[in-house]
Amino acid sequence: MSSKGIALVTGAAQGIGRAIALRLADDGFDVAVNDISVSAELQNLAKEIQGRGRTSSIHVADVSQDEQVKEMIEAVVEKHGSLDVMVANAGVAGPRRMVIADVTVEEWDRIMNVNARGTFLSYKYAGLQMVKQGRGGRIIGASSLAGKQGITVNAYAPGLIETPLMFGSLPTELRASVGTSHVVEHPGD
Numbered sequence: 001m002s003s004k005g006i007a008l009v010t011g012a013a014q015g016i017g018r019a020i021a022l023r024l025a026d027d028g029f030d031v032a033v034n035d036i037s038v039s040a041e042l043q044n045l046a047k048e049i050q051g052r053g054r055t056s057s058i059h060v061a062d063v064s065q066d067e068q069v070k071e072m073i074e075a076v077v078e079k080h081g082s083l084d085v086m087v088a089n090a091g092v093a094g095p096r097r098m099v100i101a102d103v104t105v106e107e108w109d110r111i112m113n114v115n116a117r118g119t120f121l122s123y124k125y126a127g128l129q130m131v132k133q134g135r136g137g138r139i140i141g142a143s144s145l146a147g148k149q150g151i152t153v154n155a156y157a158p159g160l161i162e163t164p165l166m167f168g169s170l171p172t173e174l175r176a177s178v179g180t181s182h183v184v185e186h187p188g189d
Helices: 015-026 039-053 065-082 105-133 145-149 170-182
Strands: 006-009 031-035 056-061 085-090 140-142
Touching: 006 015, 006 065, 015 031, 015 039, 015 085, 031 039, 031 065, 056 065, 065 105, 065 145, 085 105, 105 140
Parallel strands: 006 031, 006 085, 031 056, 085 140
Antiparallel strands: none
């Protein structure tokens, strides 16, 4: 059975990550799965993906650690030959109490390291790999509980747009070269 490509799902051992991994397999992708440790749930997920006629592999990494994410992406590519879809799903819930004054610095750091830094590192290394492959790809990130309120969160990538933010801090000699290095050969305005 031919594959639509290789997908990597972080935080895949349970919950939403597990469901995404299975859906990608059902949709024809080979799926690499990640979590912070090898568990029976993660092993069973890989077996279930394989049972659906897809290839799967397990990649243990802490998404908040730069070198571990980089090595995870490299290992997926070494095992499967490429990376076409990155689902940055790994996340941790915050403390159950709602009063910010009661949240410790350690709790805050853990949440931000996994939920923000982990997403950034997943995007970074998957994006670098996809650029290296030269055929694009898809990067998808989990968001927040806002979805439970009927809110859809989207992102857009407008490319290079000539704005004071973009060009105001560029040295004059770099401004002239920006257009020649841009995909559409000139910035939008």
